[in-house]
Amino acid sequence: MSDAALLQVRDLTATFWGAGTALRVVNGVSFDIARGEAVGFVGESGSGKSITARAIMRLAPEGSSIAWGGSIRFGGQDLLTLDERAMRDVRGRRIAMVFQDPMASLNPVMTVGAQIDDVLRGHAGLSRRAARRRTIELLDQVGIRQPALRADDHPHQFSGGMRQRVLIAIAMSCQPDLLIADEPTTALDVTVQAQILRLLLRLRRELGMALMLITHDFSVIAGMVERVHVMHAGTIVESGAVDALFAAPRHAYTRALLDAVPRIGTGA
Amino acid sequence: MIRMVVMRLLLMLPILLGVSIVAFVLMRALPGDFAQAAAGTNLISPETLATIRHNLGLDRPVWQQYLQWIAAALHGDLGTSFVTKKPVAGELLPRLAVTAELTAIAGLMALAMGGATGLASARLRGTTDWVVRVLNSVLLAVPNFVIATLIVLLFGLYFPEIGIFNYVPFHTDPAGNLTSMLLPAISLALTVSVTISENTRAAVLEVSSQDYVMVAKAKGLRARTILGNYLLRNALTPVITVTGLQLAALLGGSILIESIFTIPGMGQYLFDSIAARDYPVIQAIVLVAATIVLLVNVLVDIAYARVDARVSYE
Amino acid sequence: MSDAPRRRTRGQALLAAGGVLLAVLLAIVLIGPLLAPYGAAKTSADSLAGPSALHWLGTDSIGRDVLSRLIIGGRITLLISFVAVAIALVAGLILGLVSGYVGGGTDLIIMRLLDVVFAFPVFLLAIAVVASLGPTVRNLIITIAIVYTPALARVVRGPVLSVKRWDHVEAARSVGIGELTIAVRHVLPLVISPVLVQTSLTLSNTIFTVTALSFLGLGPPPPDPNWGSMLAEARQFMELAPLTVIGPAAAIVLASLTFVVLANGLREMLDVAGR
Numbered sequence: 136m137s138d139a140a141l142l143q144v145r146d147l148t149a150t151f152w153g154a155g156t157a158l159r160v161v162n163g164v165s166f167d168i169a170r171g172e173a174v175g176f177v178g179e180s181g182s183g184k185s186i187t188a189r190a191i192m193r194l195a196p197e198g199s200s201i202a203w204g205g206s207i208r209f210g211g212q213d214l215l216t217l218d219e220r221a222m223r224d225v226r227g228r229r230i231a232m233v234f235q236d237p238m239a240s241l242n243p244v245m246t247v248g249a250q251i252d253d254v255l256r257g258h259a260g261l262s263r264r265a266a267r268r269r270t271i272e273l274l275d276q277v278g279i280r281q282p283a284l285r286a287d288d289h290p291h292q293f294s295g296g297m298r299q300r301v302l303i304a305i306a307m308s309c310q311p312d313l314l315i316a317d318e319p320t321t322a323l324d325v326t327v328q329a330q331i332l333r334l335l336l337r338l339r340r341e342l343g344m345a346l347m348l349i350t351h352d353f354s355v356i357a358g359m360v361e362r363v364h365v366m367h368a369g370t371i372v373e374s375g376a377v378d379a380l381f382a383a384p385r386h387a388y389t390r391a392l393l394d395a396v397p398r399i400g401t402g403a
Numbered sequence: 404m405i406r407m408v409v410m411r412l413l414l415m416l417p418i419l420l421g422v423s424i425v426a427f428v429l430m431r432a433l434p435g436d437f438a439q440a441a442a443g444t445n446l447i448s449p450e451t452l453a454t455i456r457h458n459l460g461l462d463r464p465v466w467q468q469y470l471q472w473i474a475a476a477l478h479g480d481l482g483t484s485f486v487t488k489k490p491v492a493g494e495l496l497p498r499l500a501v502t503a504e505l506t507a508i509a510g511l512m513a514l515a516m517g518g519a520t521g522l523a524s525a526r527l528r529g530t531t532d533w534v535v536r537v538l539n540s541v542l543l544a545v546p547n548f549v550i551a552t553l554i555v556l557l558f559g560l561y562f563p564e565i566g567i568f569n570y571v572p573f574h575t576d577p578a579g580n581l582t583s584m585l586l587p588a589i590s591l592a593l594t595v596s597v598t599i600s601e602n603t604r605a606a607v608l609e610v611s612s613q614d615y616v617m618v619a620k621a622k623g624l625r626a627r628t629i630l631g632n633y634l635l636r637n638a639l640t641p642v643i644t645v646t647g648l649q650l651a652a653l654l655g656g657s658i659l660i661e662s663i664f665t666i667p668g669m670g671q672y673l674f675d676s677i678a679a680r681d682y683p684v685i686q687a688i689v690l691v692a693a694t695i696v697l698l699v700n701v702l703v704d705i706a707y708a709r710v711d712a713r714v715s716y717e
Numbered sequence: 718m719s720d721a722p723r724r725r726t727r728g729q730a731l732l733a734a735g736g737v738l739l740a741v742l743l744a745i746v747l748i749g750p751l752l753a754p755y756g757a758a759k760t761s762a763d764s765l766a767g768p769s770a771l772h773w774l775g776t777d778s779i780g781r782d783v784l785s786r787l788i789i790g791g792r793i794t795l796l797i798s799f800v801a802v803a804i805a806l807v808a809g810l811i812l813g814l815v816s817g818y819v820g821g822g823t824d825l826i827i828m829r830l831l832d833v834v835f836a837f838p839v840f841l842l843a844i845a846v847v848a849s850l851g852p853t854v855r856n857l858i859i860t861i862a863i864v865y866t867p868a869l870a871r872v873v874r875g876p877v878l879s880v881k882r883w884d885h886v887e888a889a890r891s892v893g894i895g896e897l898t899i900a901v902r903h904v905l906p907l908v909i910s911p912v913l914v915q916t917s918l919t920l921s922n923t924i925f926t927v928t929a930l931s932f933l934g935l936g937p938p939p940p941d942p943n944w945g946s947m948l949a950e951a952r953q954f955m956e957l958a959p960l961t962v963i964g965p966a967a968a969i970v971l972a973s974l975t976f977v978v979l980a981n982g983l984r985e986m987l988d989v990a991g992r
Contacts, residue, residue: 194620197612227623234621239614244636244710253632254622305622421833429849540981544973546925548932549966552948552955556963559956655840659929673841674933677848689845693837700836 140167141209141312141345142191148204149186160186162369163205168313173339173346175356175377177392178366184349187366188315190215191347192232193222210312228258231306235318237298241290247274247301248286251308258309273304277334296327300334307338313345320355332359353396357381365389408705415701422693423476427469430686441485441682476690482683486676491687495669499691502661502668504573506653508584509591513653514646517596521603521642522635525611535604539597548659551590555663558586570666587664591656595649602645606638613637640710647703651696724985731982738975745791746799753785758940765958775960777951783964790942791968797854797937798923801861806916808866813873813908820878828874831867839864843926844935852935861926865919872915876907910987917980921973928969944969 149161161183168174176184186201193214195201207214210229214222234240242250248270255266267286274282277300290298299319306314316335320328336359339346348360356363356377363380365373365388373386384390438456447455460468475482481491524535558567573580610616611634619633658670665671669688676684744752754773761780768775774783816827834842846860889898930936931945939946944965951961 192621194617197617223623223625225623226621232621234614234618236614240618242615242619242633242637244640245632253624253628257622257624257628302618305618417829418832418836421830422836425833425837426845429845540977541974544921544977545970546929546973548929549948549969552952552962553966555952556955556959560959563956651838655838658840658844659932662933673844677844677935685845685848689837689841692841696838697836 141170141172142168143208144187144191144205145208146205147187147190147207149183149190150202150204152200152202157202160369161190164366164369164371165205166364166371166374168345168347170312171339171343171345172362173348173360175360175363176347176349176366177351177353177356177363179351179392181368182366183369184366185317188232188317188347188349191230191313191315192226193217194226194232224258227254227306227311228309229311230313230315231309231311232315232317233299233302233306233319236322237295237302238322240302241298243290246287246289247293251286251301251305254305254308269308270304273308274301276307276338277301277304278330279304295323296330299323299327299331303331303334303338307342310342311344313347314339315347315349317349318351319348321350321352328355335359353381353393365392407708411701411705411708415697419694419697422697423473423690424469426686426689426693427472429689430682431465431468472686476687481687481691484676484684485681486679486684491684494684495672495687495691498667498669498672501572501666502654502657502670504580505584505587505591505657505661505666505668506650508581508588509595509653509657510646510649512588512592513595513599513649514643516592517599517601517646518603518639518642520596521600521605522607524600524604525607532604535600539600542593542597545594547590547594547656548663550593551587551660551663554586554590568665570664583664584666587660587666590663591653591660594656595646595652598649599642599646603638603642606641607634610634610638640707644703644707647699647706650699654692654696728982728985728987731978731985733982735975735979735982738971739979742791742795742972742975745788746795749788749792753782753788755782755785756789759785765954765961767958768960774964775958777947777958777961778954783960786942786947787944787964787968790944790947790965791972793854793937793941794924794927794931794943794945795972797857797861797927798920801858801927802865802916802920802923804858804862805865805869805919806912808862809869810873810908810912812866813870814877816870817874817877824874827870831870834863835867839922840926840929843930844933847930847935852930852938854937857927857930857937861923864926865923869912869915869919872911873908876911880907910983913987914980914983917976917983921976921980924969924973924976 144167145165147161147164148159151158151160160181164183164187166174176187178184189195190203191207191209191214193203203215205215209225212221214225217225241247248267251270251273252263252266255261255269256263259266261269270286271282274286279285279297279300285293290301293301303319314335319335320331323331332355335346335348338344346360348356350356360377363375363377364371365380365386367388373380373384373389380389381393384393438452438459438461441455441459456462460471463471472482479492481495483489484491484494487494520535520539524532555567558565567583567586569579570583571579616629616633619629654670657668658673660666661668661670662674669692673685673688675681676688759781761776763772763776764778764780766772766776766780772782772784774787776782777786812827812831816824837845843860843864846863847856850856850860927936928943928945928948931943932949934946934949936943936945948962948965948969951958951965955962
């Protein structure tokens, strides 16, 4: 074996603390992601897939406190033991994340260009000019027309699909090793969904980065990833290559999820 | 955008009309006689009284008197003082400037104090939050004139050598002017800062839970950047709006504070005029004050709607 | 909300504390003259005295007992406040219910009229009215009632507007149940919580306005003492007898605090627009 996995998660647990009680939402999850590999995580809401993603970024939802357990090895370090400063260096630069709701994910009072600029200047230390150039380049890459003009527009001047493109541009800006996409198309129109997925596919190919795609919808996974982990109640219940899983799901839960996908011609 | 501004200004007009009518009616609905009050305490003959009455236009129908008064006011003529016999507008303007200064300083203080405590309360939670909220509740129950009187007592008892009734005009001595405004401004600001504190806390809490703040963290930005560009820039807008709306409370309070600290502002002028039965002045002050408050409220409303356009989505 | 039981106990504690204070205030109003050790006007040669067994809070510049004057003065201050707010409450309820329920042009007119009152700084309007009509107890009550009615009307109107559209109200209406019954049975209960909280806060503000007016000399005319004028009179010799200032100040704060605490307690208990 040449290189070890890019990301190695072992026995990950996540416990919510609130009002004197503890709630374990991720219960011993282990998986690897190799360099440049695309892996899917499928499950219903509450299965723990989003929290798993947040564990890698070490970002608890605002107002809640989570105790992490296990280990997440990335770039020779255990992310769960890093101090906040080192973790900040990883976030946005080596691991980036795209969230679910593009309508709420951009700062309404900053221009779109400024929100890409601040990542570039913060992590890559680019000058204002260089950051600006790169921002326009990125906007162009994600398919925003007239990028130089649009960079000075505010988020409310963009549609949902365009905002998601901007957010992808933000995530790609420092050419991360791993991109985590948590339900990236759930809040978008069906037609736009396909565009965004194609964009992610293209960028991944061009930059050779690893992709962790999280969704509750199996139809999103098809054609996007090589391997899939099915999550339920905080654990991985089944894993395998996408085609194999589709053809012959072993776990009852996986079967239930697959059945939920509407197929043309079956009247479902 | 322009349409929205015009709409709001238009909506303000009926209220402005109502305000002017109230201001007018208040002073003319007196138990005593307006003309008699104009004459003051001098004993005058019925003929002189009739002449005064005619000069003041009191023998005309009420609605005509009102229109005359309003028309004059729109031209900057706010009547003539019974006491000094000079135009009210001339007397009022410099005093209005003093009150404006006091109100502005108090407003800024309230924003600073309330903003800081509200922010601390929202970010630090726990004990800090509890302490701030308890203090706010208690402070809400202490009227500004009580605070002012207690401050005067405090200084009188323990720092008698520091003069606190030493107002000087700004153009005479800027530094002295500002120092003399400090204590009065604090008395005014404390009560108002409670509202600002509560609003800041709510705004910061609300913004903190927004997705774009989480995205900012996921970008690996420094805490300072997130606080400045993402949190405060969004949370402060409603807070500044609320501060603007506190103008009414500040103006009302200035009447009391100016009396206590002997500051020659509009509030003091109002008080003196009431004692002297100088009705044209009282009328003018009520009109001017209410108009200012109304204008500021509309401006604040417009400013907020403009920002809101950026913030609200379908 | 897992926070609910904690809020309930907090609410109960606040209500209990507020209740105790309220009882004290009511005692002052109802049996004040019996509680005061001396009359309000009884002078003595012992002027500007400090606290003693004879005079718990000392005496003022002409030898009157501060504590007695506080109790008697409190009567009038509180009476005016209670009556004025009661009137504002009734007026606000009626206006808010009518405006919200009838809607349309009536709503618009009523709201615009209330906006006119709202546009004035509360205190400025109070001063202007009292100055023009004369500072009698009756005028004070009327002024305060006018000044605080709009806020109460608004608080009532809000829930009325939203309830009007509810399905079960539509259903009741379609079955033929009379409008008045609907108003009382469905709308009123919803309105009660925010109104109670707002009334309590209004009482706190009213005490401020009444005492502020009397501080400026626009309160109930002498010889009746009241907290505001006591505070103003005391300023002349306050370094010599601080209690003459601290006494009324504390009384004003405690009375105001009673209603702030009650309002907070009510908020926690009734889960109104939570914090």
